[in-house]
Amino acid sequence: MTTTHHICLLPGDGIGPEITAEAVKVLGAIGERSGASFRFTEALLGGAAIDATGSALPEETLAAAHAADAVLLAAIGGPKWDTTSPDKPRPEQGLLGIRKALGLYANLRPVKIFDALKDASSLKPEYLEGVDMLIVRELTGGLYFGDRARQRSVPGAATGGGPGQRAYDTMDYREFEIERIARVAFEAARTRRGKVHSVDKANVLESSRLWREIVHRLHAAEFSDVELVDQLVDNSAMQLVRWPAQFDVMVTENMFGDILSDEASMLTGSLGMLASASLGDGTALYEPSHGSAPDIAGQGIANPLAMLLSVELMLRMSFGMAEAADALGAAIEGVLADGWRTRDIADASTLPQKMVGTTAMGDLIVERMRG
Numbered sequence: 001m002t003t004t005h006h007i008c009l010l011p012g013d014g015i016g017p018e019i020t021a022e023a024v025k026v027l028g029a030i031g032e033r034s035g036a037s038f039r040f041t042e043a044l045l046g047g048a049a050i051d052a053t054g055s056a057l058p059e060e061t062l063a064a065a066h067a068a069d070a071v072l073l074a075a076i077g078g079p080k081w082d083t084t085s086p087d088k089p090r091p092e093q094g095l096l097g098i099r100k101a102l103g104l105y106a107n108l109r110p111v112k113i114f115d116a117l118k119d120a121s122s123l124k125p126e127y128l129e130g131v132d133m134l135i136v137r138e139l140t141g142g143l144y145f146g147d148r149a150r151q152r153s154v155p156g157a158a159t160g161g162g163p164g165q166r167a168y169d170t171m172d173y174r175e176f177e178i179e180r181i182a183r184v185a186f187e188a189a190r191t192r193r194g195k196v197h198s199v200d201k202a203n204v205l206e207s208s209r210l211w212r213e214i215v216h217r218l219h220a221a222e223f224s225d226v227e228l229v230d231q232l233v234d235n236s237a238m239q240l241v242r243w244p245a246q247f248d249v250m251v252t253e254n255m256f257g258d259i260l261s262d263e264a265s266m267l268t269g270s271l272g273m274l275a276s277a278s279l280g281d282g283t284a285l286y287e288p289s290h291g292s293a294p295d296i297a298g299q300g301i302a303n304p305l306a307m308l309l310s311v312e313l314m315l316r317m318s319f320g321m322a323e324a325a326d327a328l329g330a331a332i333e334g335v336l337a338d339g340w341r342t343r344d345i346a347d348a349s350t351l352p353q354k355m356v357g358t359t360a361m362g363d364l365i366v367e368r369m370r371g
């Protein structure tokens with residue numbers, strides 16, 4: 001009997017549709033070899049959804065996501081929808097809205113170095129020795145979801161300065177939110193090298209002091225076999241480029257994780273190589289960590305690998321298809337080892353005839369999997 005996995009596709013904006021097409025192609029090849037089959041429902045999110053419906057997260061999209069076994073999201077956003085007006089819809093509301101609605105509180109971003117790409121990293125190769133880390137980013141709390149407001153006019157007397165606008169965002173965390181994300185990190189560490197860096201700003205922020213307290217309480221109660229290191233976020237930013245191999249699992253709040261994961265992606269050579277899985281209590285969502293790259297959209301040169309690595313995570317974590325996931329991972333590694341590069345991961349040693357676009361990269365991976 002064939003198992004059919006139902007995937008909700010959210011291609012979004014910019015390069016999103018191009019890399020989604022590669023994911024569908026690769027899943028087709030995986031279906032052939034594994035006997036599993038995939039059924040796709042495509043829905044609108046982000047700018048594309050704003051254009052079509054006026055909302056970045058239409059009801060039908062949410063319903064389609066809920067109905068699927070997993071969601072595969074490409075990227076959202078672009079200059080077309082950029083606005084500083086608090087009253088206009090933004091593509092990002094779609095992404096944040098779906099994360100919240102599906103309860104996806106744990107965002108896992110593995111930072112893995114491909115041997116073939118060591119020269120594409122902005123760090124010297126000797127700094128990359130032994131780098132293999134997992135960033136566990138809290139995804140439904142903190143500044144992204146705290147109380148916020150823009151006040152159009154604050155009288156001068158109240159501000160001590162001239163009259164003008166005022167805006168604020170609040171970093172807000174509850175005990176249970178911290179505990180559940182810390183649990184994800186400790187459990188992941190047990191399957192890896194047994195070490196967790198908990199990143200906060202406890203020397204300044206009250207929410208970080210609560211974070212630290214709860215992480216330590218859980219550690220003492222249930223995970224004392226795992227090594228726990230506290231690190232201040234500014235120090236982590238520096239340590240990531242000074243000695244990245246010290247990290248096994250890094251757990252942190254939403255915005256710190258957003259920033260540090262972009263930084264960490266450069267260890268791999270390109271933001272185009274960083275996959276992610278967002279997990280909660282229900283349907284999981286998989287997406288590359290990069291954005292919609294509007295500057296190169298429609299040119300057929302985007303790197304589809306972060307998307308395909310996200311498919312690998314989906315096969316492994318949502319569908320229990322470890323063998324297919326291994327095969328996909330090996331195919332990606334093999335194609336890179338053979339010297340094939342998209343523009344973002346090319347370097348001086350790349351042969352001109354081995355520079356490929358989005359579709360050709362997808363084809364190479366399919367061929368490699370077919371052996």
Ligand code: IPM
Pocket residue numbers: 077092095096258289291
């Ligand atoms: C990410 C992105 C998003 C985030 C943006 C597009 C809202 O940068 O997934 O890292 O900040 O979470």
Ligand code: MG
Pocket residue numbers: 258259262289
């Ligand atoms: Mg980001």
